[in-house]
Structures are given as structure tokens and as C-alpha cells.
Amino acid sequence: MAGRKKILKKKLKEPDEFIGFTEKTYLFVTRHLKPILTGGVLLLFFVFAFIFFQRSEKQNEAYADQKFSLAVQLYQSISSPYREESPAEYQNALEKFDEVISKFPRTLSGKLSLFYKGNVHFRLAAYEEAIKEYQVFLQKAGKERLYRVLALESMGYTYERIKDYEKALHAFQQILEMGETFELADAYLNIGHCYEKIGKNKEALESYKAFLRISEKSSVANAVLRKVSLLER
Numbered sequence: 001m002a003g004r005k006k007i008l009k010k011k012l013k014e015p016d017e018f019i020g021f022t023e024k025t026y027l028f029v030t031r032h033l034k035p036i037l038t039g040g041v042l043l044l045f046f047v048f049a050f051i052f053f054q055r056s057e058k059q060n061e062a063y064a065d066q067k068f069s070l071a072v073q074l075y076q077s078i079s080s081p082y083r084e085e086s087p088a089e090y091q092n093a094l095e096k097f098d099e100v101i102s103k104f105p106r107t108l109s110g111k112l113s114l115f116y117k118g119n120v121h122f123r124l125a126a127y128e129e130a131i132k133e134y135q136v137f138l139q140k141a142g143k144e145r146l147y148r149v150l151a152l153e154s155m156g157y158t159y160e161r162i163k164d165y166e167k168a169l170h171a172f173q174q175i176l177e178m179g180e181t182f183e184l185a186d187a188y189l190n191i192g193h194c195y196e197k198i199g200k201n202k203e204a205l206e207s208y209k210a211f212l213r214i215s216e217k218s219s220v221a222n223a224v225l226r227k228v229s230l231l232e233r
Helices: 001-011 017-032 031-080 087-102 108-123 127-140 146-161 164-180 181-197 201-213 221-231
Strands: none
Touching: 031 087, 031 108, 087 108, 087 221, 108 127, 108 146, 108 181, 146 181, 164 181, 181 201, 181 221, 201 221
């Protein structure tokens, strides 16, 4: 019993750890109350700001998508093969794509509008402007692969129009590097054409043969076979 009493007395004399921690916490909070409150207010501000930003971005995406869809519909209607092209209508389409780009530059619709602006300039035979739009789009496209391939292809065609076959070749070769199978055959065909234009018949022949291996049932396969036959002579 005497030993037990000594242990109890000793425990009573020792400070309670929980009470000690609570007192220290209280003292710390009272001494640093102002910066703690300021930090809490700032944290809440950033949380609400982030939530507001996310909602704003979603709204912008929705608005941009609506305006972009209308611009694309207009572009498709005036570039139909069943009607005569109108420069005035193309100019109207340019203005609509410009609006999406200027108001919603960070959205996907804003970036895709750059690609379509390139297409409109191409239709208007403003080839230098078309190339600039494709280049800006490619810089901002990020991980977007489908439209990146289409932009490279369109840029290649545009360089061909101004007879800059070296740069056209480079654009088509980048499609091969991306490895998108749905455009490989056309890329080889276009590369063969560019090589032929700059007098590199051996490289042109290899590209045409690569095209035939991938797309032997193509509607242009017979024409490519004739080219291969001529180049092999």
C-alpha cells in the first residue's frame, strides 16, 4: 500500500501532458491570433477564387463552343462544292472566328478557330496569312493530335500553292513523325509529290511505293502506279 501511495503522489505531482499541450496551444494562438486569422481569411479567399475561376472557365467554354459552332456552320455552308464561293461571306466567317479567338483565347474553341481562320485564308488565296494562322495554331494546340495533323497537312498544301516545296515537304514529314495511321497514306503521297517537284526522283519513288503498300486499293492507286513505272525507267 505504501508503494502504491508513493506512485500516486508522484503522478499527481507530474504535469498532465494533455493539459500542458492545450495550454501551449492556447498561448501560441493568443500570441499569433492576428496572423492566424489573416492566413485563414486568405485561404478562404483563394478557395472561393479558385471555385469562381473554375465556374467562369466552364461558362466561357460553353459560350465559346456556341459561337465557334455557328462560325463553323457558316464556313461549311459557303465552302460547299455545290455553291459558288463568296469572298464577302468568307470575310464574315473570318470575323466570327476572330470574335471567338479574341474573347475566348484560352478555350479549345478559341484555339481551333485559328485553324479554321487558316482554312478561310486559304480559300481566299491569302496563302501567307493562312500559313501564319496554321503556325500559331500549332504552337497553341498542345496535345491535340487530330487537328494538329490536319493543320500540318493544310500548311503543306498551302506551301505547295506558293511553290515552296521544301517547306511543304517538312510539313508532311511531321505527319509521318506523329504516326497517325489515318493520314499516313496521304502523307506519303504528298511527300512523293514534293520530292518529285524538287527533282529527288529516288526519294519520290520510295514515297510512292510506301503509299501503295498502305493504300493499294485507293482510288488514285492506278495513277500512282503509273508514276512509279515512269520513275523506275
